Amino acid sequence: MLTKAxxxxxxxxxxxxxxxxxxxWGVAVLALFWAxxxxxxxxxxxxxxxxxxxxxxxxxxxxxxxxxxxxxxxxFGGVMGVPPVAxxxxxxxxxALLAWSAASIGLALRRMIPRSRGERADxxxxxxPSGSGGGVAIADV
Amino acid sequence: MRTGxxxxxxxxxxxxxxxxxxxxxxxxxxxxxxxxxxATARTANLPPIDRGSIPGLGKPxxxxxxxxxxxxxxxxxxxxxxxxxxxxTARDRLFQMELQTxxxxxxxxEWVGPRxxxxxxxxxxxxxxWGAERKYAAYDRNSAGFRAIVAYSEGVNAWIDGMRPRDxxxxxxxxxxxxDKWEPMYSLYFFSKMxxxxxxxxxxxxxxxxxxxxxxxxxxALFPVNSPxxxxxxxxxLGAPRYDVAAIPPPGAPDSAxxxxxxxxxxxxxxxxxxxxxxxxxxxxxxxxxxxPKRTAAGHALLAGDPHLDLTLPSIxxxxxxxVPGRLDVAGVGFPGVPGVIIGFNRDVAxxxxxxxxxxxxxxxxxxxxxxxxxxxxxxxxxxxxxxxVEPYRNRAGGLIHTDTLYFTRRGPxxxxxxxxxxxxxxxxxxxxxxxxxxxxxxxxxVSQWLDAMNGFVAPTQNGLVADRSGNIxxxxxxxxxxxxxxxxxxxxxxxxxxxxxxxxxLPPSRYPFAMNPAQGYLASANQxxxxxxxxxxxxxxxxxxxxxxxxxxxLLRGDSAVTPDAMxxxxxxxxxxxxxxxxxxxxxxxxxxxxxxRADATLHESARLLAEWDRRYTKENRRAALFEKAMEELNNxxxxxxxxxxxxxxxxxxxxxxxxxxxLELMRDPTSKWWDDRRTPAVVETRDAILTASLRAALVxxxxxxxxxxxDGWLWSNVRxxxxxxxxxxxxxxxxxLPVQGGPSTLSPSGGLGTQGPSWRMVxxxxxxxxxxxxxxxxxxxxxxxxxYKDRLGLWxxxxxxxxxxxxxxxDLDHKRVTSTLTLEPR
Numbered sequence: 011m012l013t014k015a016x017x018x019x020x021x022x023x024x025x026x027x028x029x030x031x032x033x034x035w036g037v038a039v040l041a042l043f044w045a046x047x048x049x050x051x052x053x054x055x056x057x058x059x060x061x062x063x064x065x066x067x068x069x070x071x072x073x074x075x076x077x078x079x080x081x082x083x084x085x086f087g088g089v090m091g092v093p094p095v096a097x098x099x100x101x102x103x104x105x106a107l108l109a110w111s112a113a114s115i116g117l118a119l120r121r122m123i124p125r126s127r128g129e130r131a132d133x134x135x136x137x138x139p140s141g142s143g144g145g146v147a148i149a150d151v
Numbered sequence: 152m153r154t155g156x157x158x159x160x161x162x163x164x165x166x167x168x169x170x171x172x173x174x175x176x177x178x179x180x181x182x183x184x185x186x187x188x189x190a191t192a193r194t195a196n197l198p199p200i201d202r203g204s205i206p207g208l209g210k211p212x213x214x215x216x217x218x219x220x221x222x223x224x225x226x227x228x229x230x231x232x233x234x235x236x237x238x239x240t241a242r243d244r245l246f247q248m249e250l251q252t253x254x255x256x257x258x259x260x261e262w263v264g265p266r267x268x269x270x271x272x273x274x275x276x277x278x279x280x281w282g283a284e285r286k287y288a289a290y291d292r293n294s295a296g297f298r299a300i301v302a303y304s305e306g307v308n309a310w311i312d313g314m315r316p317r318d319x320x321x322x323x324x325x326x327x328x329x330x331d332k333w334e335p336m337y338s339l340y341f342f343s344k345m346x347x348x349x350x351x352x353x354x355x356x357x358x359x360x361x362x363x364x365x366x367x368x369x370x371x372a373l374f375p376v377n378s379p380x381x382x383x384x385x386x387x388x389l390g391a392p393r394y395d396v397a398a399i400p401p402p403g404a405p406d407s408a409x410x411x412x413x414x415x416x417x418x419x420x421x422x423x424x425x426x427x428x429x430x431x432x433x434x435x436x437x438x439x440x441x442x443x444p445k446r447t448a449a450g451h452a453l454l455a456g457d458p459h460l461d462l463t464l465p466s467i468x469x470x471x472x473x474x475v476p477g478r479l480d481v482a483g484v485g486f487p488g489v490p491g492v493i494i495g496f497n498r499d500v501a502x503x504x505x506x507x508x509x510x511x512x513x514x515x516x517x518x519x520x521x522x523x524x525x526x527x528x529x530x531x532x533x534x535x536x537x538x539x540x541v542e543p544y545r546n547r548a549g550g551l552i553h554t555d556t557l558y559f560t561r562r563g564p565x566x567x568x569x570x571x572x573x574x575x576x577x578x579x580x581x582x583x584x585x586x587x588x589x590x591x592x593x594x595x596x597x598v599s600q601w602l603d604a605m606n607g608f609v610a611p612t613q614n615g616l617v618a619d620r621s622g623n624i625x626x627x628x629x630x631x632x633x634x635x636x637x638x639x640x641x642x643x644x645x646x647x648x649x650x651x652x653x654x655x656x657x658l659p660p661s662r663y664p665f666a667m668n669p670a671q672g673y674l675a676s677a678n679q680x681x682x683x684x685x686x687x688x689x690x691x692x693x694x695x696x697x698x699x700x701x702x703x704x705x706x707l708l709r710g711d712s713a714v715t716p717d718a719m720x721x722x723x724x725x726x727x728x729x730x731x732x733x734x735x736x737x738x739x740x741x742x743x744x745x746x747x748x749x750r751a752d753a754t755l756h757e758s759a760r761l762l763a764e765w766d767r768r769y770t771k772e773n774r775r776a777a778l779f780e781k782a783m784e785e786l787n788n789x790x791x792x793x794x795x796x797x798x799x800x801x802x803x804x805x806x807x808x809x810x811x812x813x814x815x816l817e818l819m820r821d822p823t824s825k826w827w828d829d830r831r832t833p834a835v836v837e838t839r840d841a842i843l844t845a846s847l848r849a850a851l852v853x854x855x856x857x858x859x860x861x862x863x864d865g866w867l868w869s870n871v872r873x874x875x876x877x878x879x880x881x882x883x884x885x886x887x888x889x890l891p892v893q894g895g896p897s898t899l900s901p902s903g904g905l906g907t908q909g910p911s912w913r914m915v916x917x918x919x920x921x922x923x924x925x926x927x928x929x930x931x932x933x934x935x936x937x938x939x940x941y942k943d944r945l946g947l948w949x950x951x952x953x954x955x956x957x958x959x960x961x962x963x964d965l966d967h968k969r970v971t972s973t974l975t976l977e978p979r
Contacts, residue, residue, distance in 0.1 A: 026185070029183060029184070029185045030185045030186075033179070033185075034179040034182065034183040035165065035169075035179060038161065038164075038165065066184050069185050070184045070189060072184075073184055073189045073192045074192070076193040077191075077192030077193045078196075078937050078939065079189065079192045079937075081192075081195070081937045081939075082188070082191065082936075082937035085321075085884055085937055086321070086884075086937075087884075088882075088884020088885070089321075089325060089882055089884045089885065101182045101184065104164070104178065104182050107160060107164055108161070108164050108168075111156075111157040111158070111160040111161035112157075112161055114153060114154060115154060115157050115158055115161060118157075
């Protein structure tokens with residue numbers, strides 16, 4: 011089994027690659043797909059939300075390594091009438107919201123799809139490890 | 152519940168991501184860090200090693216970028232060089248190229264919708280696109296100029312076609328548009344735009360506006376054909392300014408016939424916009440001067456170029472160096488969108504230009520067959536078909552938002568003003584090949600060859616200054632000067648129904664203002680009247696720019712018999728003012744006379760004392776230039792109150808232009824002229840001294856109100872007058888605003904009005920055994936606002952400094968430590 015950290019890295023990079031490959035809306039597509047298929051992680055919506063923001067954050071980091079992102083943020087923020095930091099925050103919040111909304115819908119769809127073994131979709135969840143406060147992972151918030 | 156919220160949110164995000172909302176562009180593509188606006192950071196710095204390809208390229212081209220961002224293009228043929236130039240210019244300045252072309256074509260609505268409609272309509276009505284397309288159709292397909300614009304377009308398109316998403320400039324993203332394919336004709340659109348800036352003479356407008364209010368005799372004197380102060384471009388041998396003072400007739404009865412002409416010109420001028428601001432010639436204009444070896448410290452000819460244009464970010468200029476071994480080796484600046492160097496130097500010759508500001512456009516009242524929808528116009532009793540052109544205006548989605556039908560006579564575009572049709576003939580519409588002229592300059596090896604290369608140049612008329620390594624210097628006001636019938640003047644509206652009103656031809660080049668190796672050992676131009684009318688009385692224009700800058704540079708050059716390149720540089724930002732030298736004594740003398748007559752009060756005493764403290768230099772740290780400028784403003788409004796709208800009651804509404812300050816100085820010789828009388832005080836008849844002292848008093852009151860205590864920093868010139876360099880789309884965050892500069896109205900580095908015009912390129916060239924050059928412009932080579940090359944030259948420019956220009960003969964000659972990027976372009 012992949013550790014949670016590895017999953018985090020994979021999904022984060024998945025969002026980055028999806029953005030590279032198809033564009034910004036690739037975030038929504040991947041989040042939806044992720045929520046539909048994942049069974050092995052608790053709170054998949056929250057997980058996708060964080061990974062999407064981290065994915066775009068890693069792309070921003072890549073831009074920063076290869077160019078004057080601070081200067082650009084200052085100029086771009088001036089054009090948009092918002093502080094540079096706020097602009098960066100918006101850039102991270104935007105994919106996060108995309109991922110949250112798409113993953114939430116994906117999760118809801120998964121609940122409605124009967125499992126092949128005849129189980130109810132909303133029962134097909136991984137037990138929450140002891141000490142985590144109980145409940146089931148699918149009850150994402 | 153949560154799923155519902157998520158669905159609504161997702162829909163909203165997708166909508167805002169894909170589509171613009173209000174003024175916001177589609178935020179998805181904008182914020183995308185892989186290919187959106189953030190990714191442009193990755194293109195801010197040039198890659199150390201880069202490759203590209205261009206269809207049609209004959210052989211590989213090597214382009215080395217130095218640490219000033221200047222491309223040194225080494226190509227096997229000229230056409231390959233221009234392909235490479237198109238490629239690298241598009242890489243640095245694509246948005247600028249496209250915006251300028253759209254503005255000249257009147258197609259901004261396709262970017263920003265109806266808010267640009269009126270601007271587009273005015274542009275098209277002026278016939279800018281029509282003129283450019285006629286020129287293009289007539290252009291010799293085999294000429295070097297035509298081949299150059301075609302090759303240039305291939306380079307631009309190679310860049311556009313090969314652009315990665317991150318290469319799309321920020322401005323395109325903010326507007327939500329993409330660049331068009333670049334057509335060769337676009338280079339000619341740019342020339343049309345420059346013709347509008349430089350060759351659209353508004354003398355007729357100024358004079359007719361005055362004539363409508365004070366009659367023709369007075370108007371002729373206020374906007375004279377000949378400048379009352381003569382220090383012409385073609386030296387007249389006097390070695391000093393000559394004052395041709397004439398009596399100015401008193402204000403006469405209004406001339407209602409002039410109103411039509413006034414309106415026609417006003418509407419036409421609206422299209423010129425910021426390039427013809429509501430400012431007198433004191434605050435505008437270009438300079439150039441050259442010094443012969445006998446008056447330079449090193450014994451080599453020196454040349455200074457200092458063209459003044461709109462200050463924008465990115466700059467109107469793009470610096471380049473083009474080498475085609477054995478054929479061409481030229482450096483300098485050109486316009487993004489046009490191939491080649493316009494102002495610059497090669498291994499033997501250096502050159503630069505100022506605008507001649509001659510009168511090369513005339514208006515004709517036409518007789519048409521139908522007032523509302525004409526199809527024919529009459530000349531000498533015969534009806535001729537009008538050329539019609541239906542102009543659709545579209546929005547970004549391609550939807551039609553307006554349609555105009557434009558009419559053209561054989562003279563040019565025709566517009567309807569106050570129910571009458573007026574056509575315009577303009578040399579800028581004539582078939583011409585300026586592109587060829589500019590390209591040929593790079594091949595000249597001496598002054599004579601350079602002058603030959605400028606033969607046939609049509610518009611805009613330019614004072615071309617040239618110096619060579621043999622020590623020759625020359626200047627010629629080159630371009631097509633129409634010869635009119637009758638009195639020959641062009642500042643009237645003529646009867647279009649008779650061919651006798653048409654131009655008779657053009658002034659022969661032998662009559663152009665010209666000087667070569669004059670005895671005085673130097674040559675200078677600053678947009679002043681080019682030739683002394685006592686030497687050459689040909690009508691070339693009227694209402695010339697004020698002569699103050701010309702007087703100042705001639706004074707400086709007369710006073711230095713061992714000029715160095717550094718002195719040339721310092722002259723470019725010299726803070727002295729011939730205008731202040733002329734008017735400050737007038738104010739102080741009037742104050743003294745009023746004091747002697749017992750009419751001075753405490754305000755006048757203080758105002759005169761403060762003005763007397765001024766050394767008449769517009770340095771950033773002086774605190775008295777502000778008072779003088781307020782006094783001049785008051786003096787203008789009080790003296791020329793008869794010209795103001797709202798006759799005699801409202802001095803805030805100014806006509807398009809007041810008479811130039813040299814006319815005001817002329818009036819000083821008549822202390823009791825009726826022009827001095829202020830109509831707001833009907834019980835009193837004011838004299839010159841009364842107006843001068845009233846202006847001085849009012850200036851102190853106004854200055855205290857605006858700037859505070861005279862000893863405070865509010866009076867610092869650096870706080871009063873600043874340069875404002877706006878981004879081309881007028882986005883403040885991408886602009887450089889409120890920049891303190893040395894210089895004021897009428898100094899060699901003039902600043903006035905909104906501070907949006909000024910020295911667009913400063914260059915000094917020494918024509919020694921090896922040509923050396925120093926230069927800068929306000930801005931930087933890159934159009935990417937995030938790039939360190941976006942405005943890296945601003946500091947130098949603000950401080951009046953210049954950077955040495957690298958001029959390597961081969962790629963190996965360029966110090967590798969100063970090479971920041973190497974681009975290899977290969978045939979595709």
